[in-house]
Amino acid sequence: MASLAHFCLMVTVAVAVATATATAAKNDGDDEWVHLPDNCEVCKFVSIEMKSAFDETGKTKEVIDRNYRFIDSKGAPPIKYVKSDLRFIEVLENVCQRLLEYNLHKERSGSNRFAKGMSETFSTLHGLVNKGVNVVMDIPFELWNETSAEVSDLKKRCDVLVERYEDVIEDWYRGSQEEDLTTYLCEKHVLKGKDAACLKEEWKAKKKGETAAPAPAPAHDKKKKRKGGKKKAAKTEGIQPQVSLSGTKTEL
Numbered sequence: 001m002a003s004l005a006h007f008c009l010m011v012t013v014a015v016a017v018a019t020a021t022a023t024a025a026k027n028d029g030d031d032e033w034v035h036l037p038d039n040c041e042v043c044k045f046v047s048i049e050m051k052s053a054f055d056e057t058g059k060t061k062e063v064i065d066r067n068y069r070f071i072d073s074k075g076a077p078p079i080k081y082v083k084s085d086l087r088f089i090e091v092l093e094n095v096c097q098r099l100l101e102y103n104l105h106k107e108r109s110g111s112n113r114f115a116k117g118m119s120e121t122f123s124t125l126h127g128l129v130n131k132g133v134n135v136v137m138d139i140p141f142e143l144w145n146e147t148s149a150e151v152s153d154l155k156k157r158c159d160v161l162v163e164r165y166e167d168v169i170e171d172w173y174r175g176s177q178e179e180d181l182t183t184y185l186c187e188k189h190v191l192k193g194k195d196a197a198c199l200k201e202e203w204k205a206k207k208k209g210e211t212a213a214p215a216p217a218p219a220h221d222k223k224k225k226r227k228g229g230k231k232k233a234a235k236t237e238g239i240q241p242q243v244s245l246s247g248t249k250t251e252l
Contacts (some may be wrong), residue, residue, distance in 0.1 A: 096158035
């Protein structure tokens with residue numbers, strides 16, 4: 001009976017993964033396993049991360065001293081960091097790196113497949129591995145946490161976009177900044193006259209505040225709550241090693 005239950009569980013896992021992948025491919029109109037981001041998706045997430053970076057760096061009251069005296073020069077007066085060139089440069093230099101925090105959620109459609117956090121499918125699979133189930137997939141276990149091809153491409157194309165539209169971003173930065181950056185950068189410049197439908201796509205969380213599938217509880221936490229730790233260790237011998245789920249790069 002135990003073997004039969006284990007077999008049924010394996011079949012269920014395989015079907016779940018296949019279903020999620022097939023659904024995503026059908027919704028996106030792309031039968032390929034790798035569905036690289038389009039121009040709209042690239043600009044959307046670049047602008048989102050750029051806005052977040054500007055919000056994070058805009059909370060400081062730091063003042064930059066520019067009073068460098070060269071012979072007869074009196075130098076420039078101090079300037080607030082939030083209005084400085086330094087802030088602008090730092091945001092642009094780091095914004096594309098932030099995209100590597102994203103993972104691919106193939107159970108979602110459109111631009112919503114790019115999100116931070118672990119996907120529902122891989123969250124479930126990691127949970128099964130932690131319970132001792134031998135999950136067999138086309139993707140080797142060692143590569144589950146690697147950055148996906150889609151996310152890598154998202155980062156590379158971000159580098160190109162930022163370099164090409166640096167002047168446009170700078171005009172927004174030095175202006176009133178009242179207009180939303182996504183509207184200004186994407187709708188009015190990068191995607192002007194092109195398909196910008198993805199900018200309207202929003203993922204509706206199943207729970208309030210949820211951004212991705214929650215990671216399963218680590219196996220070692222469960223052991224602490226159980227008595228007879230030695231017996232438990234003996235039973236779990238030979239199980240695939242537990243993988244740290246925080247801050248990982250996963251696909252699917």
